[in-house]
Amino acid sequence: MKTVTTLILLALFTTLSYGQEKELGHDITITIDNVTSNDGHVLLGLHTKDTFMKGKGIQALKSKIEDGKVKATFKNVTPGDYAIMALHDKNDNERMDFDSNGMPQEPYGMSNNPMNFGPPQFHLAQFKVTDKDLNLAIRF
Structure with missing residues (x-):
C-alpha cells in the first residue's frame, strides 16, 4: 500500500511540475494612438518573411478602438524575425x-513605421524577437 501511495504522489507531483513551466514564446504588445475614428476595428497580423503581404499571417488579432487608441497583444511568439501589419x-x-487607381482607402501601418511609397516591404518592417517581451508602437 505504501508503494502505491508513493507512485500516485510521484505521478501527481510530476504532472503539476510540468504545468508550472513557462511557455517558450514571448508577448508582443502593440499600441496605436492615432486612429482617426472609433468606427470599425483595427486588424493586426504578425508575419514572417514567408507570409508577409500574402494573407493574415501566423497570428491575427481584431481590436476595438477606444478614444482613437488600440492596444493588442500577440501571445507566445517564438524567437525569430517578424513584421506586423495593421489596418x-x-x-x-x-x-x-482601394480606390480605382489602387491607392488604399483605409489607414494602415507597419512595425518600425517606415515611410515609403509603393507596396510594403518586409525588411523595412522587420524586427527580432529574442528573449523578452516587446512593446511596439505603430502609427497610421
Whole structure:
C-alpha cells in the first residue's frame, strides 16, 4: 500500500511540475494612438518573411478602438524575425479597400513605421524577437 501511495504522489507531483513551466514564446504588445475614428476595428497580423503581404499571417488579432487608441497583444511568439501589419478596417469588411487607381482607402501601418511609397516591404518592417517581451508602437 505504501508503494502505491508513493507512485500516485510521484505521478501527481510530476504532472503539476510540468504545468508550472513557462511557455517558450514571448508577448508582443502593440499600441496605436492615432486612429482617426472609433468606427470599425483595427486588424493586426504578425508575419514572417514567408507570409508577409500574402494573407493574415501566423497570428491575427481584431481590436476595438477606444478614444482613437488600440492596444493588442500577440501571445507566445517564438524567437525569430517578424513584421506586423495593421489596418483600420473602418467598414468592418475584414479587408483593405482601394480606390480605382489602387491607392488604399483605409489607414494602415507597419512595425518600425517606415515611410515609403509603393507596396510594403518586409525588411523595412522587420524586427527580432529574442528573449523578452516587446512593446511596439505603430502609427497610421
